[in-house]
Amino acid sequence: EVQLVESGGRLVQPGGSLRLSCAASGFTLSNYWMSWVRQTPGKGLERVAHIKKDGSEKFYVDSVKGRFTISRDNAKNSLYLQMNSLRVEDTALYYCARDADRGGDLDFWGQGTLVTVSS
């Protein structure tokens, strides 16, 4: 059974940093592109970062470029999102999601981890 379990979300002050983790099981992580998608009340769903199977290519939405870094450790079956210079508008539920091997649709999602940026 495919499982994605996120962790690391918490309350953090503006300007602070946070590292999210996603533990994958039930499939071979190295065979799939992976994404971080966030849900905010105001903007709905937004894919913030996307990483190739071997980690050699990474893509970011403009609003997080230069602040967030996506990475993966296929040997540890893990995906990460390093979040620096956090802003209030980064407050969201962050999901780890698997890209289907046929394209960029997202066929499995974790339950999400909540990041709250507030003073």
Next chain:
Amino acid sequence: DIVMTQSPDSLAVSLGERATINCKSSQSVLSSVNNENFLAWYQHKPGQPPKLLIYWASTRESGVPDRFSGSGSGTDFTLTISSLQAADVAVYYCQQYYSTSTFGQGTKVEIK
């Protein structure tokens, strides 16, 4: 970036009736390479992660009831729930994955 616009923002439908959600992209998401539309639909219920319903605009994901169907091509797409069930109350999103990825703003479906 490709902008995805859904309509309506919300709709209320009686049980057993048809629900129709529209999604329009600011540019075509039809690939000339494989002749597929890079368009997916998701169902999102409170407290749960989004669930993939449809990919390639009209292909149902495994296990998705056949009352859900997707149609359209190029820039205009539709998700239809042929006979609304109580379990279908949710927010529905379209997503293009032709050029990076962007989602529509969501359509909330409720029971009338």
